[in-house]
Amino acid sequence: MFRADATTVGVSDAHLMAEIVAARPVRQTERSVYKPAGGADIPHDSATRTIRALGQDVTAGIRKPPPPARGLAGAWPYAPTSYLRRWLFGSDPLPVSLLAKRGITRSDTLSRLVDRAVTAWPGSGTGSARPESDSADGTTALAGLIRGAENPLERKQAVAMYRRASATLCDGVAALAGNALWLLRAAPEPREELTAVLWETLRLLPPAWMLYRNGGDAYAGLHPEIRAEGNIALLPLLMHRHPEHWSDPLEFRPERWTGVADPEKTPGFMPFGFDGARCWAKHLVVPLAERLLTVALEHGLTIRSPRQDAPVPLRSLLAVRFEAAVGT
Numbered sequence: 001m002f003r004a005d006a007t008t009v010g011v012s013d014a015h016l017m018a019e020i021v022a023a024r025p026v027r028q029t030e031r032s033v034y035k036p037a038g039g040a041d042i043p044h045d046s047a048t049r050t051i052r053a054l055g056q057d058v059t060a061g062i063r064k065p066p067p068p069a070r071g072l073a074g075a076w077p078y079a080p081t082s083y084l085r086r087w088l089f090g091s092d093p094l095p096v097s098l099l100a101k102r103g104i105t106r107s108d109t110l111s112r113l114v115d116r117a118v119t120a121w122p123g124s125g126t127g128s129a130r131p132e133s134d135s136a137d138g139t140t141a142l143a144g145l146i147r148g149a150e151n152p153l154e155r156k157q158a159v160a161m162y163r164r165a166s167a168t169l170c171d172g173v174a175a176l177a178g179n180a181l182w183l184l185r186a187a188p189e190p191r192e193e194l195t196a197v198l199w200e201t202l203r204l205l206p207p208a209w210m211l212y213r214n215g216g217d218a219y220a221g222l223h224p225e226i227r228a229e230g231n232i233a234l235l236p237l238l239m240h241r242h243p244e245h246w247s248d249p250l251e252f253r254p255e256r257w258t259g260v261a262d263p264e265k266t267p268g269f270m271p272f273g274f275d276g277a278r279c280w281a282k283h284l285v286v287p288l289a290e291r292l293l294t295v296a297l298e299h300g301l302t303i304r305s306p307r308q309d310a311p312v313p314l315r316s317l318l319a320v321r322f323e324a325a326v327g328t
């Protein structure tokens, strides 16, 4: 536990973190994917429909042949983010596919224009049956939720869900695969199972390195440093390196995960959050990252930046920045 600034404390102790998470539910406004959209909370059934649709799109994407691997060359994690968008959502027609495009999502004005264009997308808002899978015209199940929306609010929220779900997926998986490649650069051959590599990456360089809570009375009393009006930063990044839980905590050792049936039951390890607010997409993230890593390694992707140091900007997602080249 340490004071980060006048209003925020940082926590890396596993027991205290669990108590903080259990003290009150995550507020609607603290959620990232399911924070309110169109001026209203996201109803639970619409949230579960979104995650089901995303699951269908990831499963279908993993089975599809990947785009040409040269798309993985360049600046990571941007190159794989665009690559994943093309792979998974590239079959959606304009303007829907623009919802997921990086150049657009970075501009509020362009985003608003695209949102309007999608609202006028032929077939949207007709209240047609909700497609449960990749529809016959090849569009994604997430796009199907926009087309199947029954009223303007539902459509607005479906547009927001498409944008947030596709962005969270592609950014998160690109960050995870990039962090794994960075850690693998010095690993001796033969390589461990990629699944074990990814769990070890989630330990040492977890994309969700910090979970934030905006204060509240529920936390006062859990620790003398925590004030009712103060904010709390929970830090899996530090917890995952605590010598109380890990031998050689700073070493990249994928073999520690070999034969571990349920890595998330490991004490002091929470790459996808805690009970009560755990990630809804965790079962999609690791298989997709594994598929992406396989494509990268099969095509001889190599890191061209210096081998010891790389920038890691202080953002909500922890992602090592490096330049990569594709060999074969």
Ligand code: HEM
Pocket: 026, 031, 033, 034, 054, 164, 165, 166, 168, 169, 170, 171, 172, 173, 176, 206, 207, 208, 211, 212, 270, 271, 272, 273, 274, 276, 277, 278, 279, 280, 281, 282, 285
């Ligand atoms: C590498 C990718 C991802 C990582 C590392 C990750 C990690 C996490 C973590 C640590 C939490 C807990 C947050 C907290 O307690 O404050 C969380 C929650 C959540 N994640 Fe993910 N996530 C990833 C991708 C996704 C994707 C693609 C989606 C779906 C579109 C998603 C949906 C959610 C939802 C809905 C919650 C909140 C659960 C709730 O509010 O109760 N995540 N995620």
